[in-house]
Amino acid sequence: MPSSTSSPRRVVITGLGATTPVGGTAPTTWEAISVGRSGVRPLTQDWVAEHELPVTFAGQIHTSPAETLAKVEVRRNDPSGQFALVAAREAWADAGSPEVEPERLGVAIGSGIGGVWTLLDQWEVLRTRGPRRVFPLTVPMLMPNGPAAAVSLDLSARAGAHCPVSACASGAEGMGLALQMIRNGRADVMVAGGTEAAIHPLPIAAFAAMTALSGRNDEPERASRPYDVDRDGFVIGEGAGLMVLEAEEHALARGATIYGELAGVGMSSDAYHITAGEPEGAGAARAMEEAISDAGLGLRDIAHINAHATSTPVGDLAETRAIHRAFGEHTQDIAVTATKSMTGHLLGAAGALEAVLTALTLHHRQIPPTINLDNQDPEIDLDVVTGQARALSADADLAAVNNSFGFGGVNVALALRTYR
Template sequence: MTNKTVVVTGIGAITPLAATAPETWEALLAGKSGITRIEDPRYAELELPVEFAGQARRFLTDQLTRPETKRLDPSSQLSLVAAREAWADAGIDDESVVPERLIVDWATGIGGVNTLLDAWDTLREKGPRRVMPMTVPMLMANGPAAAIEMEFGARGGARTYLSACASSTESLAEAYRHVASGDADIVITGGAEAALHPLPLAAFAAMQALSRRNDSPETASRPYDVTRDGFVLGDGAAALILESKEHAEARGAKIYAEVAGAGITSDAFHITAPDPEGSAAARAVLQALEHAGAAREDVVHVNAHATSTPVGDIAEYHAMRRVFGDHLDQIVVSATKASTGHLLGGAGAIEAAFTVLALHNRVAPPTINLTEQDPEIVMDVATAPRELPQGDLLAVSNSFGFGGHNAVVAFRTA
């Protein structure tokens, strides 16, 4: 590993809050909620216990060609939109790109579930002759990475990471390593999820994992609040362009932040429940700080995984207290799923983007819907935009997923 300095030069996003990364960031800082009632009549007909979600697909209008709307699963559609925005934001001259040194590291937690379930309905109702020939390419979990790879002509590899809700933070960690090692000049990284469908919603509800605040969807996601009752399912995508600092400076690119380090661990504890002591999650944070050459006292901001589940929020708090000790009291914590809902495999990517933008703009975004903080969670959680100090700053973004997957990325001001 040559240990090149890795930087973020482009950001793209399509989220329940807005159609682009700048609009999403603006809405986040304004304390808006992207959670809305589901209007699809199938949900009412099935009498599902949850009637709301974070619906980014409503912003896809006019962003895709007709063939893309017909031949790509929604997870690939969202991915392509976010990647295009990030690429344009990075200002990369296509003619200067060496395809063999351009890599795609992408993620999803579930993949093309809408395509799979819709195809099953078609088969059952209309017979095998009506099943689309593109069904398998559309439902493949690597479909989003393949769509991005072909869009930008990446020939250095197009990888897909599936680690539940830690997926896109793992993809970012691997992208960091690909650039740091000198294997790539540029990596398009991030993740997407489009799991909003009656069956996944019913399945998560059956696990008692989802909030059931049907009377007030916009306040349903409430991380760290004493009345939190589950997460809110969301779809969306976010993309980041990573380059070596040398490569970015040579082309005169703007630099948002440095990717300083990454850590990946696993709990080996339970398929859905986190380790309540948070020991492996804590090790992931410590790994990221070690790679960054930083002390735990250097961290000023954490974008928490904080899904708004009673058990998960406490477990993450224990992990953070284990890592930072008394210094945790000096860290500004943001729990942005309160605004976006939980994008599952895409969550880490959008939250990494939020962390980068927090450092770049020196402001930590607010955690909405926190009206009474759980007394067992003793942290400084920002409930309004919070100014971050001047100087060289370090922040971390946490992601933890079903299966005991833990992934953390550390960022430094550029």
């Protein structure tokens, strides 16, 4: 364990896993995102008409977990846990299944809502069939830390099984917690990120009642349109994004392939409103500034931002103000993208997936485009990558920021950099 006087341990990214609306793995997700392919499509389930839902589309998972999980694993895990297991196993294999003492291996997987499908399905069982028919594993399946627990059991991870619950910043906060755990010596390796499975009639109806969702039922693949003057709300999505994070010395000792470095985290809270972010972006700006400082970087080192950019009229504008507040004149030199335009908003998994995509952006030195941006809002004066992917410098060291903001006024920013 490093002494309290030593320099902070560098934390590197050695494995990536994802299951998303555009792909069943991290590579297939990256391939789709790189070419601007939307994963948003109509909902065809009977419950859409049964409940007369006002929004009839979503970013549904591309590949069923049943294709890779055993039947008993599907039965005993809420869909949010199933997604986490799929992504964790991919990330672990991608990292080379590192040999690590169980007491030095931890898990930090956030979820904003938890097992909503299990909770409401089993409530219906209780209501219609009685208490004897309620599934015995209902509680561990519905609890938000169920996915983290399932992954820790799967990998025999004993350094901790944590679950930050901070709305749409949950997955990013999980990665920030993992960074801190490795730095302070609690673990050498962490599996970290977020998962969410909330494409259910109740969340859809509730978000629609808030007028938070886009209502473009006639053209769902064009509904998520960050920064566009005609944006009218976010598109709900589902899935998981996870990373294997390691202390640099541990990764080098085993000859691991390194995608990049998770270099810093910044967190703040607005204390402004339960759902709306502070309109001038003060808290969001502070999170970005703290992430960059924590990484030992300067503002001018940042070449790219994967923005939170949900496609809500107010939220996109507040984040734009936050970016200007944090970076000042350097804002014009930063290339911004909004990958929710393709995946929809994965709620508690959003920041984690977007951190995975940011790591791949730096690794491949290519920024994915923002799609559906036909007429950029003049108040959003950012250099947004549109049309097609944009190449980054092939030689220079690069750094990027990934933003995640959530209900309750939560702000999390992660700073990533290339590794040499």
